[in-house]
Amino acid sequence: MSARLPSWAWVTGLTTGAIAVVAVLAVQADQGTKPTAATSRPSPSATADAKPSAKPEEEKPVAVPAESGTGRRIVYSLGQKRVWLVDASDAPRHSFTVWPGTVSPDPGTYTIGERTEATTGSDGVPVEHIMYFTQKSGVFVAFSNAVDGSSPSPADPGARTGGIRVTKTDGRALWTFGTAGTPVSVVE
Template identity: 60%
Template sequence: MAARLPSWAWVTGLTAGATAAVVVLAVQADHGPHPTAAVTRPSASASPHPHATVTPKEPADPALPDQSGDGRRIVYSVGEKRVWLVDATGRATRTFTVWPGTVSPQPGRYSITLRTQSLKGSDGVEIEHVMYFTKVSGVNVAFSNALDGASPPPANGQKLGGIRMHKEDGAALWSFGDQGTKVAVVD
C-alpha cells in the first residue's frame, strides 16, 4: 500500500512550483520589450481629439558652427565645449561635449600632428586616444579620454592642454582622425 502525503506537503510543493514559475516569468519579462508611457498634455483650446498624445521630441544636436571650414574635419568649439566629426560631404556624423583643459587653442585651422594610443597625462591620469594638434605657450593641446572614462580632476593651477571626453567619444574620435586630419577650432 502506497503512503499518503500529508496535505501540508502538497501545499508546500504547489507553492514552491508556483513561486518558481513566477520567477522564471519575471526574468523573461525583464529581458523583453518595456512599455513606455505616452505623454499627454491638456490643451487650452477645444480639439477634435480631446485625448491627443504628444510625443516628446528628441533634443536636436547643436548645429555645426558656421565658418568651421569644409570637407572632412574635426570641429572644436571652445565656447560650447563641443566637438563635431564632419564627413567629406560636410555633414556632422557625430557630436559630443568635452572637458577642456586650462589652456585653450586660438580659433583657427590645425591638423592632427601626432597620435599616441595611451600614456599618463600631465595631470597624472592614465589617458588613451591622444591626438595632438597644436601647442599654446609651450603646452601641448590634444584630444584624449581617461582610461576609466572619468572627467579630469581639478587643475589646481596647472596649465593643462588636454581636451578630455567620454570614453566612447574618444574611441570614435580615434577611429575618425588620422595624422593629418584637419581640425577647425572656433569660438
C-alpha cells in the same frame, strides 16, 4: 617523378592565404564610410504600462558652426565646449561635449599630428587615444579620454594643461575618425 606535397601543407597554405585575404578586407572596410543606425521612437500606444516612465533627456542635434570651414574635419568650439566629426559632404557624423584643459588653442585651422595610443596625462590620469594638434605657450594641446572613463576633476587654476578630455566612447570615435593629417578647425 615529382614529389607530392602532403595534405597538411596544402591545408596550411590555404588557411594562411585565407587569413591574409580576410585581414586585407578588414583593413579596407575599416577605412571606408561607416553606416549610421536610424532610430525610431515608439508610439505612445506601444507601451502596455499606463504609468509614465522616466526617460533620459535626449541631446538635441547642435549645428556645426558656420565659420568652421568645409570638407572632412574635426570642429572644436571653445565657447560651446563641443566637438563635431564632419564628413567630406559637410554632414556632422558625431557630436559631443568635452572638458577642456586650462590652456586653450587659438581659433584657427590645425591638423592632427602625432597620435599616441596611451600615456599618463599632465594631471597624472592614465589617458588613451591622444591626438595632438597644436602647441600654445609650451603646452601641447590634444584630444584624449581617461582610460577608466572618468571625467576630469576641476583643474587646479594654476595648472597648465592642454588636454581636451572626452568620454571613452567619444574617444574611440575621435580616434577612428582623426587620422594623422585630419584638419581640426577651432572656433570661438
